[in-house]
Structures are given as structure tokens and as C-alpha cells.
Amino acid sequence: MVKNPFISVISQEEKDENRGSTEFQIVSFTNRIRRLTSHLELHKKDYLSQRGLRKILGKRQRLLSYLSKKNRICYKELINRLDIRESKTR
Numbered sequence: 001m002v003k004n005p006f007i008s009v010i011s012q013e014e015k016d017e018n019r020g021s022t023e024f025q026i027v028s029f030t031n032r033i034r035r036l037t038s039h040l041e042l043h044k045k046d047y048l049s050q051r052g053l054r055k056i057l058g059k060r061q062r063l064l065s066y067l068s069k070k071n072r073i074c075y076k077e078l079i080n081r082l083d084i085r086e087s088k089t090r
Helices: 004-014 021-044 049-068 074-081
Strands: none
Touching: 004 074, 021 049, 021 074
8 A cells, every 4th residue: 555655754754753743644634635636637527536535625724724823834844845835935
């Protein structure tokens, strides 16, 4: 399965954080979102997967909102590392 090598890479980068941390959950959800998105490009009428994708997007959005309130610096680093949003230059 794809999950184990992905977890080991993240765990090596952040040894002091556990798998239940907000950052790890966001990375995990991002991985699932990317896999579901590529699946839905091939199977456009898979409505159950579309619903699952929307649920995961909502969970990730709530976690990102929590992280932005809790630790703004970590939030910005994570956004840049995962390339989730376009960075706004001010």
C-alpha cells in the first residue's frame, strides 16, 4: 500500500511529532485528496468518491483553520511545503 512509505518519509522529516499531530493529519489528508482527484479524472461519475473527497476536503480545511489560529508560522511552512495554495505576496 502507498501509505506506509509515505508515513515513513513524513516521520523521518519530523521525528519529534507523532502521527496524531495536526500537521501529520493535514499531510495525510492531502495525500488522500490527490489520489482521489486522479481517480475522479478517470471515473467522472463515481459519485460516492466525490462525496468522500468533499468530506476529506472539509476535514482538512477545519484542521488548516485550527493550525492557522494556533501556530501561524507552522501553517505557512506547511502550506508552502505541500503547495496547497498560491502564496500571496504582500
